[in-house]
Amino acid sequence: MKNRNIRFALALAVCLGASVSASAQTGATNTPFWAGMKDAASFERAMDARLANAKATLDKMLLVKGARTTENTLRPYDDILLELDTVSSQAQLVQSVHPVEAVRQTAEKVTQKAGTFGTDLSLNRGVYDALAAVDASKADAETQYFLKRTLRDFRLAGVDKDEATRKRIKALRDELVVIGQDFDRNIRTDLRKVTAKNAAELEGLPADFIARHKPDANGVITLTIDYPDSLPVFSFAKNEDLRKRMYMEYSNRGYPKNIETLDKMIARRAELAALVGYKNWADYITADKMVENATNASQFIDRIVAASGPKADREFEVLLKRKQQEVPSATGVTAWERAYYAELVRKSSYDFDSQSVRPYFAFDRVKQGLFDVTSKLFGVSYRPINVPTWDKSVEAYEMVENGKVIGRFYLDMHPRKDKYNHAAEFPLRTGATNRQIPEAALVCNLPGGEPGDPGLMTHDDVQTFFHEFGHLVHTLVSGRHQWIGISGINTEQDFVEAPSQMLEEWTWDPKTLQTFAKHYQTNEPIPTALVTRMRRASEFGKAMTVRQQMVYAKLSLSVYDRDPKSVNTTTMVKELVNKYTRSPYVEGTHFQTSFGHLDGYSAVYYTYMWSLVIAKDMFSQFDRRDLLAPTVASKYRNDVLAPGGSKPAATLVADFVGRPFSYKAWEDWLNREEQ
Numbered sequence: 001m002k003n004r005n006i007r008f009a010l011a012l013a014v015c016l017g018a019s020v021s022a023s024a025q026t027g028a029t030n031t032p033f034w035a036g037m038k039d040a041a042s043f044e045r046a047m048d049a050r051l052a053n054a055k056a057t058l059d060k061m062l063l064v065k066g067a068r069t070t071e072n073t074l075r076p077y078d079d080i081l082l083e084l085d086t087v088s089s090q091a092q093l094v095q096s097v098h099p100v101e102a103v104r105q106t107a108e109k110v111t112q113k114a115g116t117f118g119t120d121l122s123l124n125r126g127v128y129d130a131l132a133a134v135d136a137s138k139a140d141a142e143t144q145y146f147l148k149r150t151l152r153d154f155r156l157a158g159v160d161k162d163e164a165t166r167k168r169i170k171a172l173r174d175e176l177v178v179i180g181q182d183f184d185r186n187i188r189t190d191l192r193k194v195t196a197k198n199a200a201e202l203e204g205l206p207a208d209f210i211a212r213h214k215p216d217a218n219g220v221i222t223l224t225i226d227y228p229d230s231l232p233v234f235s236f237a238k239n240e241d242l243r244k245r246m247y248m249e250y251s252n253r254g255y256p257k258n259i260e261t262l263d264k265m266i267a268r269r270a271e272l273a274a275l276v277g278y279k280n281w282a283d284y285i286t287a288d289k290m291v292e293n294a295t296n297a298s299q300f301i302d303r304i305v306a307a308s309g310p311k312a313d314r315e316f317e318v319l320l321k322r323k324q325q326e327v328p329s330a331t332g333v334t335a336w337e338r339a340y341y342a343e344l345v346r347k348s349s350y351d352f353d354s355q356s357v358r359p360y361f362a363f364d365r366v367k368q369g370l371f372d373v374t375s376k377l378f379g380v381s382y383r384p385i386n387v388p389t390w391d392k393s394v395e396a397y398e399m400v401e402n403g404k405v406i407g408r409f410y411l412d413m414h415p416r417k418d419k420y421n422h423a424a425e426f427p428l429r430t431g432a433t434n435r436q437i438p439e440a441a442l443v444c445n446l447p448g449g450e451p452g453d454p455g456l457m458t459h460d461d462v463q464t465f466f467h468e469f470g471h472l473v474h475t476l477v478s479g480r481h482q483w484i485g486i487s488g489i490n491t492e493q494d495f496v497e498a499p500s501q502m503l504e505e506w507t508w509d510p511k512t513l514q515t516f517a518k519h520y521q522t523n524e525p526i527p528t529a530l531v532t533r534m535r536r537a538s539e540f541g542k543a544m545t546v547r548q549q550m551v552y553a554k555l556s557l558s559v560y561d562r563d564p565k566s567v568n569t570t571t572m573v574k575e576l577v578n579k580y581t582r583s584p585y586v587e588g589t590h591f592q593t594s595f596g597h598l599d600g601y602s603a604v605y606y607t608y609m610w611s612l613v614i615a616k617d618m619f620s621q622f623d624r625r626d627l628l629a630p631t632v633a634s635k636y637r638n639d640v641l642a643p644g645g646s647k648p649a650a651t652l653v654a655d656f657v658g659r660p661f662s663y664k665a666w667e668d669w670l671n672r673e674e675q
């Protein structure tokens with residue numbers, strides 16, 4: 001699946017209408033974030049000044065005498081959040097993209113400092129007691145919601161436990177950071193190789209793949225298990241043995257080391273959840289999500305599994321039939337045959353070659369098209385500006401509404417040495433009414449960016465661009481609230497992908513595509529028939545993909561929803577693969593040891609599908625014959641995007657669709673057969 005991460009601002013965060021000094025700014029500001037940053041030292045100074053201001057604000061807030069009010073307590077707390085949010089989000093971007101290693105390393109150090117500050121704050125009993133004493137009964141709804149959510153987050157952190165327990169919680173949190181780093185490192189450094197005896201073994205692979213992999217003096221060709229090597233092998237290699245050998249290595253990355261790392265991670269999290277008062281980690285981690293608890297998450301997975309069964313079976317039969325054309329006696333399709341036969345089905349039944357659309361998707365045209373589409377939908381415009389950035393290839397823009405600048409953003413769109421190599425949106429500053437406008441950056445690795453290169457993108461790239469831009473629009477249009485803690489995309493984690501997943505729909509609409517997807521040489525708009533073939537081809541296999549996703553979701557939940565002593569991750573993988581998919585578990589494989597989300601997402605991998613169900617439901621409100629119609633889009637912006645985290649996500653969705661969200665649109669999408 002695509003890597004479409006989003007970086008969260010620290011869930012804990014606050015600023016005192018502090019005065020701004022010329023050397024290092026603290027407090028609210030509208031200055032472009034990279035202004036005045038010359039090197040590692042100037043960046044660290046600026047970030048240290050913010051953390052120092054947060055600390056000073058904290059000390060002052062604790063010393064307040066007399067009745068606790070929103071003005072003397074919640075306001076300074078939110079000012080601390082402002083500083084912490086700014087420091088952690090900016091440091092995360094800089095450590096991921098800055099071209100100079102020393103600056104990246106400094107940013108990592110700053111991230112750790114902000115992390116420590118955040119953990120200490122979340123366990124600070126004095127701060128919690130002060131906030132709990134605030135009488136907000138006469139405050140407005142947003143303020144009441146913010147205070148209520150803040151107190152809940154403090155309790156989830158364990159602030160109301162005795163000192164010994166809080167000490168143990170902190171130790172466990174620190175240890176979990178190290179365990180997570182071990183887990184990642186064991187994946188990253190397990191550089192497995194697969195060799196092909198000769199060039200003939202690469203038969204079926206694309207010409208540019210073969211050209212990139214030259215044989216050595218003995219004629220042997222060495223492949224890695226990274227995506228650029230492994231995915232084409234699974235899809236195109238005619239040699240079954242090569243696919244099988246690739247599968248075995250690919251499904252053992254991080255093994256055996258990470259079996260133990262994972263067991264330790266699961267055990268420590270179970271202990272932490274128990275200390276805070278939860279039955280298990282899955283219940284603990286879902287307590288602040290839309291899904292509310294592990295039982296609901298489990299029922300959600302069961303429902304998706306049941307809904308996708310009949311279609312996944314039909315798709316599997318098509319695969320098996322295709323295989324039987326080559327192997328008449330075949331009765332099954334193995335894990336290393338699935339992608340290969342799916343590709344053959346797409347070619348023979350749908351007549352679609354993914355390369356054929358690239359001439360219509362030159363980077364600059366897609367960018368302009370995306371700007372035009374989102375301008376129309378959300379009633380904003382964009383204008384390029386000349387402000388300092390971290391690399392000369394980065395572009396900066398302002399988002400303008402009714403002549404007023406409401407946000408600023410940066411596009412860092414093409415590959416560069418030492419740059420973050422996935423696609424993500426990085427919020428850089430959360431907006432606050434009359435105090436500061438939001439800032440965010442898009443970081444992608446799309447084609448183009450070199451002189452003379454038109455940057456011809458695949459449709460997958462176009463979807464990625466729309467998806468990430470969806471996060472950016474969400475961040476910028478939700479930046480006008482009185483409290484940092486509920487402004488921007490500080491919303492439930494299992495909702496935050498929905499707006500982005502929904503914006504991808506516009507990349508499948510021929511009428512929308514024809515406004516910008518024009519052949520880079522002839523200027524001919526993309527033909528409707530080609531879009532239709534592309535859609536049909538994309539439909540095949542989606543139920544099997546949903547089932548595969550549920551293997552991941554259920555594993556993620558199950559390793560965390562029971563006594564860790566009863567968890568054997570390999571047995572669990574085997575059971576789930578055999579239960580949810582028609583290709584049996586392959587003995588000797590351990591995909592869980594490289595399933596990075598078991599650390600980052602822990603029990604909540606279900607969130608991707610949950611968000612997708614909501615995205616499909618929200619999209620059903622739009623008129624498919626006229627996706628650019630402004631009325632519904634503006635209602636969506638006002639009901640769902642602009643409120644940011646100021647209301648529960650379920651309320652935002654219900655405000656927009658006029659009822660609690662439903663599965664119907666998702667089920668229609670799942671069962672739809674393109675004609």
Ligand SMILES: [Zn+2]
Binds near residue numbers: 006
């Ligand atoms: Zn995303």
